[in-house]
Amino acid sequence: MYRKYSQRYKDxxxxxxxxxxxxxxxxxxIRFHIPSYGRFPNLKVLxxxxxxxxxxxxxxxxxxxxxxxxxxxxxxxxxxxxxxxxFRFCIPTxxxxxxxxxxxxxxxxxxxxxxxxxxxxxxxxxxxPSLSCFRIHDIPSNxxxxxxxxxxxxxxxxxxxxxxxxxRVMEALKGxxxxxxxxxxxxxxSALSYCFDDGDDFPTFPYLRDLQLGIDYYxxxxxxxxxxxxxxxxxxxxxxxxxxxxxxxAMAEGKHKEADDxxxxxxxxxxxxxxxxxxxxxxxxxxxxxxAEGEVVKYLLExxxxxxxxxxxxxxxxxxxxxxxxTIENFPRASESMxxxxxx
Numbered sequence: 001m002y003r004k005y006s007q008r009y010k011d012x013x014x015x016x017x018x019x020x021x022x023x024x025x026x027x028x029x030i031r032f033h034i035p036s037y038g039r040f041p042n043l044k045v046l047x048x049x050x051x052x053x054x055x056x057x058x059x060x061x062x063x064x065x066x067x068x069x070x071x072x073x074x075x076x077x078x079x080x081x082x083x084x085x086x087f088r089f090c091i092p093t094x095x096x097x098x099x100x101x102x103x104x105x106x107x108x109x110x111x112x113x114x115x116x117x118x119x120x121x122x123x124x125x126x127x128x129p130s131l132s133c134f135r136i137h138d139i140p141s142n143x144x145x146x147x148x149x150x151x152x153x154x155x156x157x158x159x160x161x162x163x164x165x166x167x168r169v170m171e172a173l174k175g176x177x178x179x180x181x182x183x184x185x186x187x188x189x190s191a192l193s194y195c196f197d198d199g200d201d202f203p204t205f206p207y208l209r210d211l212q213l214g215i216d217y218y219x220x221x222x223x224x225x226x227x228x229x230x231x232x233x234x235x236x237x238x239x240x241x242x243x244x245x246x247x248x249x250a251m252a253e254g255k256h257k258e259a260d261d262x263x264x265x266x267x268x269x270x271x272x273x274x275x276x277x278x279x280x281x282x283x284x285x286x287x288x289x290x291x292a293e294g295e296v297v298k299y300l301l302e303x304x305x306x307x308x309x310x311x312x313x314x315x316x317x318x319x320x321x322x323x324x325x326x327t328i329e330n331f332p333r334a335s336e337s338m339x340x341x342x343x344x
Contacts, residue, residue, distance in 0.1 A: 017042055024049035034059070038066050045072040052077045052101075052112070057085045064089060071095045078102040079112065079130065090117040097121060101128030116175070124176060126150055131165045131191065136175025146176035147183040153190040153216045153242065166195035177203040186214035186242045193219030193264065202226040210236045217242040220263030221296055225272075234274040241286040241293075243315065263292045267299050275303045282307065286315040287323075294323040298331045307335040312342045 012034050015021055019042050046067065050056050064070075070091050079101060089097070097118065112132040116124075119138040125147040126134060134150070150169050155161050169191040176182065182205070184192070193216070196202070208231040215221060224239070282300055287293050297312065304310075312328060325342045333340075 012038055016040060019043060020045040020047075022047040034062050034066055038062075040067050041069065043067045043070055046070055047074045049076045050078075052079050052085070057087065061088060064091060067091065069093050074098045076100045076102070084111045084113075086113040086115060088115045088117070090115075092117070092119060094118045094121055096123045098125045099127070100125075101130065101132065103128065103130045124179075126172065129155070129187070131155075131161060131168050133168045134172040134175070136172065139175055139178060141178055143176060143179045145181045145183075146179040148172055148176065148188050149183075149185045151187040151191040153186045153218070156187075156190040156194050156216075156218075161191065161194065163195050166191040170195055174203045177205050178207055179205070180207050181210040182208055183212040184214060185212075186216045186240075189214045189223055190216040190219055193222045196223070196226075198266075202230055205231045205234075207233060209233055212238045212240070215239055215241045220265065220292070222264030222266075224296070225266060225268045228272040228274060229268050232273045233278055235278050236281045237279065238283040239285065241284070241288060241315070243286065243317075263290070265292055265296050267295075271303045275300070276305050279304055279306055281309045281311075283311045285313050287312060289314055289320040289323050291322040294327055294331075297328055301328075301331045301333045301338075301340075303334055304338070305334045307333075307338045309339045310341070312340070314342075314344050316344065 016039075018040070021040070021043055023046075046063075048060075050060075064087075071093055073089075073091070073094060073096070075098070077100070097116075099114070101112075112130075114132060114134050116134070116136045117138050118136075119140055120142065121140040122142055123145045124140075124143065125145075127147075127149040129152045131151050148169070150172060151161070151166075156166065169188055173184075173188075173192065205227070211227060211231065211234060213224065213227065215224075227237075228234070282304070284297065287297075297310075301307075301310065328342060329340070
């Protein structure tokens, strides 16, 4: 009886006292059993690479409950089954969390729910093309860095996503509102823009200083005014425009209607506090040379009283020619000492 018991839990006994653990599988599930009383009392770093099958989901929830001192968790998982499942990261000691979800099809991960009770988190990265549900409870008060790469812009533009599904991304964004450094690529901002309407409550980012914002090819600049208005300490912002060729290709294929002439840009009613007091550097990449983009750049230059530097680059293969370097050079500037660099 004891021999059978020892054989069943041999991997648990082998790993039990480790401080760092790497688990991966080439098969569909991990053949690794944890007893009901099991604990990994010394484990601080956990690296997982596995398929999100139902057996593995049961295993993961038990594993997370068994690590009372875990500080660093990296999870690279592939969604292979379309089933409802909830994952709970109830780890008060966790400081670094990287969650990467791979999916061969858009629907593979959309029924998964991830609940975070990690009040001491300082770095969070979530990457996945499908719109899984991410609920961040006990919002981390000391969050330094957050990277939300959730969704894919083409899924939103092709109407594969409902507004309710897109609103999951807004819920995740509200959960990282205490971040100092925030990164939101194209897929994330397209979902946020789709679900957000003027008049809705937009989260306030009381500690945000560095922001990287993807400007997707359909909704465009829609979110920028709200980030400016709700980030009073913002000192650096990078705006990365999605390729114009993607937009023209989608239009030619009839996948969605043409974007309006402003590409979502509506100047704030009042000059945001960050533009008057804090913002030091702005980087704008891959401009399409369209008039609406000129209005955005003009607004930032006219109102950025503390700006020290602005760097602008145009898309190499852009097809528009409504604005150029001279157009931008002639815009009025609120900061006389600001250095403006423009490159193709």
